[in-house]
Amino acid sequence: MESSEKPAVIYHPSRPGLEKFWGKLEAELLEIIWSNGPMTVKRALFFIRKKRLYAYTTIMTMMNHLVNKGILRREKQGHSFMYYPTVSKDEFLRSAADEIISGLLADFPEIAEPLISDRSKRLKRRK
Template identity: 30%
Template sequence: MKVQRMKLSEEGLNRFFGSLEAQIMEIVWGRGEVTIKEVQASLDEELSFNTVMTVLNRLSDKGHLKKTITGKGRNRLSSFQPVQSKEEFIQEQTRAVTEGLVHEYGPIVLNHLFNAVEQADPKLMDLLEARLEEWKRGKS
C-alpha cells in the first residue's frame, strides 16, 4: 500500500505518518498483534482510549493494519496486526518514491543520488559500484 503523501520536512516514519500514527505503528510492529488498551498503555503520553481507537481504526482503513474483532457486546475485543513488516513498508515506500522521481526527473535525480551517496558513506559507493557491475554483467 502506497502512502498518499510524503512529508519531506519530517524524518523517519513521520515522513509517511502523523507523529501519533508513527508511534502506534512502531508499537504494533514491535509486538505483532495488539489491543487498543495495550497500545494506550505503551504510549509515552496519556491519551484517551477513544483517541487511540480512532488512530488504530484509521490505520486499518488506510490498509496498514488488519483489524480482528472477537466476542460480542461487552466482551467485544478489537485487535490489530500489521499488514506488512516495518522493513517491507520502508522498502515499498522508498521504492515508490525513487521510481517516481527517476521517472519524472531521471538525470537530475541520478546526479543528486550519486552526490548524496558519495557524501554519506564510502560503503554505499562500493554498493552502488557493485550493483552497476552486476547490471553490466546481466546486459552482456
C-alpha cells in the same frame, strides 16, 4: 500484501523518522505494534500512555485510520478487535523508498539520476 493493496505513501521530507509518512501518533502506534506484535486498542493505550496521556477513543480512532490507510488490519476477538500490521516495518520502508525514488526518476530523471548516483558513491566511500 499485494502491490494493489500497498498502503499509500505520502512523504514529508522535513519530518523525523516515520513521521515522514504518518502523523505523530500514527507513527508512535505503528512503532509499538511493529515492536510488540498484534494488539488491542487497550494494549496499545497501555504502551502509548508511558509517553503521553490519551483517551481510549483517540487511540481507537487512530488505529482505525491506520486500518483505512491499509497499514493495519483488524479482526474481531470476543468483545474487542485485534490489530495486525499488514506489512513489516522493513517491508513498508523498502516499498516507500522504492515508490519515492521511482517517482523522482520518472518525473525528474535529469535531476534525480545524478543525485542518486552521487549519494550512492558517497555511501560506498564511507564503508
